[in-house]
Amino acid sequence: MSDLKRPETVVDDRQCRILLTAVVLGDPGVHMYNQAKYGPVDVITGDYLAEANLANHAVEVKDSKGPGWVPTAWDGLQQTLDIAAEKGIKIVINGGAVNPKGLAEETHKLVKEKGLDLTVAYVDGDNVLHKAQHILEGIKSGALTHLDAQNESVHLAKGAVDFLDHPDTTPVVCANAYLGYRAIKAGLDQGADIVICGRVADASPVIAAAAWWHNWQESDLDQLAGALIGGHLIECSTYVTGANFSGAFRYPPETFVGLGLPIVEITSSGECVVTKHESLKGIVTPDTVKCQLLYELQGNIYLNSDVKADITHIKVKEEATNRVHVSNVKGYLPPPTTKLAVFYEGGYQCEMALNATGYATSHKWDIQEAQIRSKLDEWGITDQLDELDFQRVGVPMENPTSQLASTTYLRVFAQAKDPKILGRVGAAWHFYGMAHFAGMHCTLDMRTAIPKPFLGFYPAKIPQSELEEAVNIFSRDSVQHPKRTVVGPPKATEPLRDRDNYDPSSPASLSSFGETVNRPLGDIALGRSGDKGGNVNIGLYVQTDEEWKWFRSFMTRAKMQELMGRDWQDWYFIERVEMPEIRAVHFVVYGPLGRGVSSSKLLDGLGKGFAEFIRAVHIPIPKAFL
Structure with a gap:
């Protein structure tokens, strides 16, 4: 085990924070190495799994064409193990994909060859393919409902459930549940230095590392929720340091060459600061943070199998150059179910x-x-x-x-x-x-x-009680018979309530803002969009209180439908919420991506371009704001 220890008592500001950085699918291994080399971090986390690539790895294994883990994750580990051991940096990644045990064994082997003082572990329990028949029967009977089934106004895409009637010609190739932080934390608590996971939720490695460092319990909901949002902010590579940024036009193109990855500093209260290594390129501003915050949401409640994060009144404030403080996240008990990604x-x-x-x-x-x-x-x-x-x-x-x-x-x-x-x-x-x-x-x-x-x-919901979420820790000398700890489901849960959905209350009269001029929506609003299964999400925000009074009144559900133009279909459904402290309106448009990115007919199957399309549509903007 490395020298890094969780501080037992808080003696200074450094010890009350944990510095986490993230590496992502598609990032070459050198990114992991750079995050370890160019400044202080306590834990390197990695979110290597999109919905589609997990299934691709499953097909790879089925066809004996690959090991089932993410090659760039293995590349990063090979480059980083020495410096991680030297600096006492923990590594927690989901790059194990459908074979976390295999990647952990390879990592353990490399650790032994190098003579490093590191303990390797892996998390399993997400893969429930062995229950495929049970899952199909559960979906048919309604015992395992679709992720969006709670809303009767939402209609599934054509052919979304046809695979249930043709199990021989459309067989299930993988079925993985989204695990939380508890098995990872159990591994860290028992001395693991490197934890390899399969399908844990994107932010779960960050929650686990923060919970381990600060010794949080399952009942510390506000803290866990804050870490969940901290993890969300850094889970997408350089998206919070300048990539995929709708405000990029304000900077010269060379700003975005060689972007470095972000860091999130999470305090014992669950609040966080988003930053980066000073020696690596990139920009961290309130705008880059807000854009990433609004990415791939399903409204104002961010779900994880361990906690629900209410971001209705989230606050984002610049603390210093390349340091942005995020606070006011409220935590609630997790649902009794978690997402189950079924690919066929x-x-x-x-x-x-x-x-x-x-x-x-x-x-x-x-x-x-x-x-x-x-x-x-x-x-x-x-x-x-x-x-x-x-x-x-x-x-x-x-x-x-x-x-x-x-x-x-x-x-x-x-x-x-x-x-x-x-x-x-x-x-x-x-x-x-x-x-x-x-x-x-x-x-x-x-x-x-x-x-x-x-x-x-097909995204379903599965009871967490049906899962056997566990961490397996190798001894220093052997990968045989690892110490296995099953964490069980969360101790306390509460049912999901209907998602919030409302048009503006007490809207201002649009004519009261004076003369208007037809200009692109992007002249006044920044934002971001992304995919959530078959749905597209989009969050848009403005900069001043006066703009907010107008914008929230203007951006209704009917207005979003109008802005979509010929892309709107009558079977789609729109949800809308507001986040007043960051002056944002957020929408989920149900249906445009069909059965999801792996089978969507759209050229933009990930929904990433949707916000930029909407921002290009001309609207009557008050001249006073231009």
Whole structure:
């Protein structure tokens, strides 16, 4: 075990804080090393799992094409173990994916080869694939409900439950529950230096490290909730140090070259400061923090299997350059259930991108769509397709300054259970290949038109009492017979209540703000959007109290529907809440991503571009604010 100890008594400010940093899926291993090298941190955490890549690792194992853990996590560990041992830095990551035991064994082996004084552990219990039949029966009977089933106004996408009736042709490939912090903390309490996890919730490693350091108990709900939000703020690589930032246009482009990862300092009260290593590039401002806070929420209650965090009245305040203080998070008992991500073989999909240039582009796309649909109808294929979509991407520049400025493309997207049926979509286009519209061109590499398998996603809720969440700690000499500690479900829970959803109370008269001018919404509001299963979330905020009076009155649910324009579908549903201390309005739009990112027909299957689209729509903004 390293020399790092939890302080038993608080003797100075350094000891009442824990400094945590995060590394994420896609980050090369050097990021983990840099966070250890370039300044003081107590714990390095890592969130390497998106919903889709966990399932991809499951398929990898099934097809004997890989180890089932995240390669960049292993890369980071190999580069960082020496300096972590030297500095006494703990490492807690979910890079074990569907094989945390395997990654932990490799790590333990490397620790022994290097002669390092480190104890390795892994968390399991999230993988419930062995209960696949029980899960399917539970979903069918309603015992395991869909994550959004509590709201009767929410409708699931077409085909969302078809896999239940075809278990042979759409088998479940992985089923993983989102675990919390308790098994990780148990490992740290027992002396583990490196804890490898599978599907723990994104922020759970941060909650666990803070709870271990400050010796919090399950009943310390406000503190746990504060750490949950601290973990949320740093869980997405450089998203809080300048990446994916809607205010980036205010900075020169070179600001965003070589961004460093963030750090969150969590105090014994659960409040936190978001910062970064001084020697690494990036920006940490109230705006970067607010944007990341608003990312991938489901309203004002942030859920974890160990605590619910109410962020309605959260406060974000600049403390110093690259230091932002976050406070006023309220904690409540966790739900008796946790999220269960079920992935299944959904069938096959293909797509083609065809280009048109300049004059009468819309009519050209009409021709192309009519030709393909006509031939598929003639062949009797159309009704056998689960999805056939013609997506017109971009608008050609009027009076163009170059050919590229005048060029847009049509994305033809299709899905079907049978790859032979799906292959007829490309054949229909080839049939009319030389009967094309004026100026049609495309890449000569049409491999995307070849049917490839895709995974369907079903987010369910599973009782935490059905899980065996445990930590397994290796002895220094062997990976055989690790010490296993089962933590059991949370001691106290409370049922989930309906999500808050309201339009502004006592709205101000919009005319009272004076003369307006039609400008992009982004001229006054920053924000961020992301995916939550089949849904898109978007949070938007303004800077001053006067702007807030107008903005909260203007941004109603009906207004969001209006701003979506032709993208709105009548079966969608919108929820809206406010966060007045940060002057933010937050929406969840249920439905646009279909069955989720792994099978969404949208070009923006992660919903990341939704906020930037909405911010580009012109609205009447009071001149006084510009």
